[in-house]
Amino acid sequence: MNLLITGGAGFIGSHFVRSVLTDALPGLEGARVTVLDKLTYAGTFASLGPVAESKRLDFVPGDIADADLVASVLPRHDAVVHFAAESHVDRSIRAAAEFATTNVVGTQVLLDAALRHGTARFVHVSTDEVYGSIGTGAWTERSPLAPNSPYAATKAGADLLALAYHRTHGLPVVVTRSANNYGPYQHPEKLVPRFVTNLLEGRTVPLYGHGEQVRDWVHVDDHCRGTALVLLAGRAGEVYHIGGNRELTNRELTGMLLRECGADWDRVVTVEDRKGHDQRYALDDERIRQELGYRPRVEFEQGLAETVRWYREHEEWWRPLVID
Structure with a gap:
């Protein structure tokens, strides 16, 4: 199988690429990978370091919104796994235009090219943030979209476009929405690696605020295994949730990170809450469990400890990326 992976030098995309090229994802053994990545601040070729010499890897630097480039790259691939996105909420609040261009227009360019060339599978990777906030219970795949940040709104728009290409044109699109990811190679603008x-x-x-915002957490390895299951056997035109089933307040997570790093609460500074900050995310992932046999495997405490250890041991990767 020949896979086009957009955003394959970013956090989740690079993990997926490394997993494919080390034959860690059942059903994708031997697959060839082309990475299409713009290499913005959040994408670095160093994240592909462990597989950089693989003969099954091709790397194409470029923008998914570049229609001519996409048209030249996409035809020789059996499937697209679309991770590429502007994804930081705070940045989207300060300046939303780039999010609209990459997340919405870029997705439309990819969908047009996939339709034109008869791509056999298109997996559009999204987020639980498209649903907004939920007080109790959990969202199903049929829950209405109610995004609150510009980032989430652009991802919701991309989701709707992708599903519309299936309903209108019959393009074999599948959409995934995952919980908050954590793990190695995540840019230090995000909560876990920043802390x-x-x-x-x-x-x-x-x-932020009193730290009472609640998030479900999934290890990036579990997310990528779920994505591979959807790629191989998900039903076209459907949405699949990929959850971790570990809800924590930001304050609880902060306490765990302090313990792992041997630090005390005097290292925590309370700052003004984010505009439009969602209070709680929660996904019902029964569909992917029942249909595709997904189960998260990485126990959170172990995964978090291993993540902290990875950052301790890979200062050369993250130090050039650190933000104030």
Whole structure:
């Protein structure tokens, strides 16, 4: 199988690529991979370091919104796994235009090219943030979209476009929406790596408001296994949730990270809450469990400890990326 992986130098995309090229995903053994990545601040070829010499890897630097480039790259592939996105909520609040261009227009360009060339499978990777916030219970795949941030709104728009290409044109699109991811190679603008790298450097960490926001967490390896299951056997035109089934408040997560890094609460600084901050995310992932046999395998405490250890041991990867 020949796979086109967009955003394959980013956090989740690079993990998927490394997993494919080390034959860690059942059903994708021997697959060839082309990575299409713009290499923005959040994507670095260093994340592909462990598989950079693989003869099954091709790397194409470029923008998914570049229609001519996409048209030249896509035809020789059996499937597209579309991870590429602008994804940081705070950045989208400050300036949303780039999010609209990449997340919506870029997705439309890919869908047009896939339709034109008869691509056999198109997996569009999305997020639980498209649903907004939920007080109790959990969203199903049929829950209405109610995004609150510009980032989430652009992802919701991309989701709807992808599903519309299936309903209108019959393009074999499948959409995934996952819980919050954590693991190695995540850019230090995101909560877990930002807190870890700050603490390792002896700096303080910023906690929004009272830290009572609730998130479900899934290890990136579980997310990529779920994505592979959807790629291989998910029903076209459907949405699949990929959950971790571990809900924590941001304050609880902060306490765990402090313990892992040997730090105390005096290293935590309370900051003004984010505009439009969603209170709680929760996914019902029964569909992917029942249809495709998905189960998260990485126990959270172990996964978090291993993640902290990875950042301790890979300073050369994250230090050039650290933000103030």
